[in-house]
Amino acid sequence: MRHKFTILQDTDKDTFIIREYAVVEKHLKKMLTLMPSEDDFSLMAEETYAGKNLSNLISRGAVAELVTSLRTDNLFPINPYATKIAESIIAMHASAECRFMELFFDDQTP
Numbered sequence: 595m596r597h598k599f600t601i602l603q604d605t606d607k608d609t610f611i612i613r614e615y616a617v618v619e620k621h622l623k624k625m626l627t628l629m630p631s632e633d634d635f636s637l638m639a640e641e642t643y644a645g646k647n648l649s650n651l652i653s654r655g656a657v658a659e660l661v662t663s664l665r666t667d668n669l670f671p672i673n674p675y676a677t678k679i680a681e682s683i684i685a686m687h688a689s690a691e692c693r694f695m696e697l698f699f700d701d702q703t704p
Contacts, residue, residue, distance in 0.1 A: 612669060
């Protein structure tokens with residue numbers, strides 16, 4: 595399945611918003627193209643996290659705890675995806691300019 599995760603850092607509200615999208619249409623799952631279009635993805639889940647809570651974990655270098663805190667009943671990515679999301683949040687937290695990231699995953703690709 596093809597997944598896309600977007601991460602938005604809202605500095606005004608001190609939050610991070612993670613949205614999970616997936617290609618769910620059966621005929622699109624077998625596409626030979628490397629990247630589906632924006633319209634091919636369906637929103638699966640959205641979670642908002644307090645920036646202060648994530649900042650505390652980041653400052654302690656607690657990547658495993660950050661991964662655990664990102665997982666909820668609604669958003670529970672597999673470990674490689676969750677780790678990459680956590681690493682991306684750490685990078686965004688360290689950057690003065692980066693406020694948005696898109697991560698693409700295809701579990702059909704070796």
